[in-house]
Amino acid sequence: MTKKTSKNRFRFILLINTLAVNLCVFSQSPKEQLAIANAAKLVSKNFYEEVPFTDKQGYIIIPVTINTHTYDYIFDTGGFNTVTSEIMKNANLLPLMEVEAGSSNKIKSKIKLSKVPSLQIGQTSFEDVGVFNFDFSVSPVINCYTNGGLIGKSVIREAVWQIDPQKSVIKISDDLSKISIPDKSEKIKIRLDKTLNPFLTLIINGKKEDFMLDFGYGGLISLTEKTASNLKMNNPLTIEGEGDISANGTVKEKTFAAKLEQLSIGKTELKNQIAYYSASNNYNLLGSELLKYFIVTLNFKDNELILSPYxxxxxxxxxxxxxINLNNDKIYISKIFTGLNAQKAGLLVNDEIIRINGKQGSGISNCENYFQYNNILKTEKEITIQIKRGEEQKEFHLLKNTPFN
Incomplete structure (x- = not known):
């Protein structure tokens, strides 16, 4: 995780919401479905190891080996484990049942549920891991981050994981005492629901609210519409276009952003934070931007989260x-912030991006273009952007806004 400020983090990170919680009856009972979805067994004993990870715009990418093939996986505290159809074929995995799974933006789809006999993260081995078969075809941008899928909460529950953003490593052990906990760390109680979603209580604008710890969300704070209404958010910024991107697709809806008066996680108060909310959000989320401020130790077996500020x-x-977002053909404007420079200049949702600051992605993949453009948007204070709208091309010169100052 970068040590730079997070001023662009929410602005440019796509929100890959968790495969979550609605398992519906087909030929099996919900209890049977859930038992497979939650399945994972740690095989390694008396061990400690460090596994490098890559920060891709706020998402933790780790290597996962299945049947001798190693894939890039998103480390997702709020998600179920997934595999692509290619992995299903390579590992000779058989579908055990079909279920209906919903994302936290409320889009649902029918998918196959299977088990991986064995997988490794570094040298740490897990067996009998329940997985959903997802190819992310309706959300192609997710495949820019992963060619495997999500490593989720059932695997995470089985071990102790310390995510160190300063060293870009995850320390894994079966024993908390084998992992060094920095001074001035704080233990915070978490609660696991029946689908193993981890919840904790935060104080936000003076009120206690429950949040799911979800590193499949690339920002810091996402709220339900009900929570935002109860908190009486002041002067929210309206965002038109696409809502959150999930494994099941994208909804078209308004999103809102507001500056929080107060946000406390345990004894630590985070200042000048922005919360996002929309009608489709199922849960309040605390996301991976937490790693901008803390070394995070996950000890789900003992129902605790340890935060070490740095x-x-x-x-x-x-x-x-x-x-911005992408589909199979183009990179395009996916959201417009009402009243800010892009809208005032005349940019519209669905405008196709041709180049930014002279950078045109000829000869490289859509994913490489996407990351290149996002890096420009993150690091630069002003840009010249050329777009295509129908048969017409337009150019805009934009400066960054600081809307909540």
Missing amino acids: NDTKADFETFGFN
């Missing part, structure tokens, strides 16, 4: 006033 807890928020 960075300034004050954030700044800047944006050009738009988000």
Whole structure:
């Protein structure tokens, strides 16, 4: 995780929401379905190891080996484990049942549920791991982050994991005492629900609210519409276009952003933080941007989260006033922030991006273009963007806004 400020984090990170919680009856009972979905067994004993991870715009990418093939996986505390159809074929995995799974943006789909006999993260071995068969075909941008899928909560529950953003390593053990906990760390109680979603209580604008710890969400705070209403958010910013991107697809809806008066996680207060909310959100989420401020130790077997602060807890928020997404053919404007520079200049949702600051992605993949453009949007203070709208091409020069200052 970068040590730089997170002022662009929410602005440019896609929200890959968790495969979650609605398992519906087909030929098996919900209890039988859930038993497979939650299945995982740690095989390694008396061990400690360090596994490097890659930070891809806020998402933790780790190597996972299945049947001698190693894949890039998103480490997702709020998600179920997944495999692609290619992995199903390579590992000779058989579908055990079909279920209906919903994402936290409420889109549902019917998918196959299977088990992986054995997988490794580094040298740490797990057996009998329940997995959903997902190819992310309706959300192709997810495949820019992973060619495997999600490593989720059933595997995470089986071991102790310390995510160190300063060293870009995850320390894994079967014994908390084998992992060094920095001074001034704080233990925070978590609760696992029947689908192993981890919940904790935060104080936000003076009120206690329950949040799911979800590293499949690339920002810091996402709220349900009900929570946002109860908190009486002041002067929210309206965002038009696409809502959250999930494994099941994307909804078209308004999203809102507001500056929090107060956000406390345990004894630590995070300052100048922005919360996002929309009608489709099922849960309040605490996401992977937590790693901008803390070394995070996950000890789900003992129902605890250990936070070790290492960075300034004050954030700044800047944006050009738009988000981008991709499909199989193009990279395009997916969201427009009402009243900010992009909208004032005349950019529209669905405008196709041709180049930004002269950078045109000829000869490289859509994913490489996507990451290149996001890096420009993250690091630059002003841009020239060329777009295509129908048969017409247009050029815009934009400066960043600081809307909540």
